[in-house]
Amino acid sequence: MRLRLVVCACVVSLLVARDLAAEDRVTVRGNYYRETSTRVLAPVVYVEKDLPDERFTIGAEYLLDAVTSASIGAGAAAVTGGDYLFTEFRHEGTLRASARLKEWSFGGFFRYSTESDWVSRSFGVGGARDVFGRAGTVSLQYTANLDSVLQLYGGRAIPWYGGKMNIEEMSSETGKQSNLLQVHYLGLGYTHALTRRLLGGALLEGIFARGPQDNPYRKVRDGLDESHPRERKRIALSGFLRYAIPKTPLVLEGRYRFYADDWGILANAPEVRAHVRFLRRVVLRLRYRFYQQTGAWFWREDGNYGSDTIYRTADPKMTRFHSHTPGAELTVELDGLAKVRGLHWLRGAWVQATYNHVFYSEGYRFGPYARLGSLAFSVPF
Numbered sequence: 001m002r003l004r005l006v007v008c009a010c011v012v013s014l015l016v017a018r019d020l021a022a023e024d025r026v027t028v029r030g031n032y033y034r035e036t037s038t039r040v041l042a043p044v045v046y047v048e049k050d051l052p053d054e055r056f057t058i059g060a061e062y063l064l065d066a067v068t069s070a071s072i073g074a075g076a077a078a079v080t081g082g083d084y085l086f087t088e089f090r091h092e093g094t095l096r097a098s099a100r101l102k103e104w105s106f107g108g109f110f111r112y113s114t115e116s117d118w119v120s121r122s123f124g125v126g127g128a129r130d131v132f133g134r135a136g137t138v139s140l141q142y143t144a145n146l147d148s149v150l151q152l153y154g155g156r157a158i159p160w161y162g163g164k165m166n167i168e169e170m171s172s173e174t175g176k177q178s179n180l181l182q183v184h185y186l187g188l189g190y191t192h193a194l195t196r197r198l199l200g201g202a203l204l205e206g207i208f209a210r211g212p213q214d215n216p217y218r219k220v221r222d223g224l225d226e227s228h229p230r231e232r233k234r235i236a237l238s239g240f241l242r243y244a245i246p247k248t249p250l251v252l253e254g255r256y257r258f259y260a261d262d263w264g265i266l267a268n269a270p271e272v273r274a275h276v277r278f279l280r281r282v283v284l285r286l287r288y289r290f291y292q293q294t295g296a297w298f299w300r301e302d303g304n305y306g307s308d309t310i311y312r313t314a315d316p317k318m319t320r321f322h323s324h325t326p327g328a329e330l331t332v333e334l335d336g337l338a339k340v341r342g343l344h345w346l347r348g349a350w351v352q353a354t355y356n357h358v359f360y361s362e363g364y365r366f367g368p369y370a371r372l373g374s375l376a377f378s379v380p381f
Helices: 002-015 335-339
Strands: 025-034 038-050 056-070 085-101 104-115 118-131 136-153 156-159 180-193 198-210 231-244 250-261 266-278 282-293 321-333 350-360 369-380
Touching: 056 104
Parallel strands: none
Antiparallel strands: 025 038, 025 369, 038 056, 056 085, 085 104, 104 118, 118 136, 136 156, 136 180, 180 198, 198 231, 231 250, 250 266, 266 282, 282 321, 321 350, 350 369
């Protein structure tokens, strides 16, 4: 579930902000994630084509998500019959479309993914308009997830309504129990070229979720089911400044994001980045991010919950913690090789490698660190 949220956030940020490509392109990317008890391998293939030119672009994407976890670390020891390594596979397909008409650009997508205990359907639409002689851009984005949450029990996948004791909150508007998790996202953004070398932007995000938001397999102390509220309202405000230093190939960037929700979590995430181009066709990006959050109001540091407690959690993301994330990204443009006989098809192609290392504060359940990496190859056709 945590990986889905990360992927969803990335897709949301790219829905409208991603530049419209002026060429047909195939991109293959392999993603890797590793922490104490979980390993994720996620290869992705994305193909996009202009019809008939860059004013209208369609794309299709396929992702295979292979998650290997220790059952105790994932909260699924009851399913596996002990502390064993087990692997789940998620198949995901996405269709995208984008268009540009003078100062306006539009985009949308539909995604369907399925695994043994989760079925997800999501879609999104967005638009942007250039203003002030194209010095600024205003964007509006909306996405929705409609997920069916299941639990593997006795060899079958049965609906999971949440570990709640409050039956009224487990019911939908029709009065029936519902295992549907709805997540609605709305984002309003603005970017502006403040000077010839300084670009700034801000983004206001709101997220509303309703449905089971606890882990069907995770237990708190004394073997009680984890139980989270079925509604969650979240808001975030972020901004960035990007400055190109004169007479150098260096671009410096600062970012900051503030987050708050009605579960009592407040988070701050400042980040700095440095982009440098060297050897003409090589771009290096270095980054450092600090993240700090408070714990949810129903989180207990000692983990002691009474049997009559309505809300209980063993989710590390609900605890108070902080993290440090240094990372690097290296992009090599392959246009130089296109001059070699037989390699003309590499014109406009690039390869890219990224690596990020997350250091968690002491006591974080998924700590003390996590590793994230990717390797990609993109070529026009």
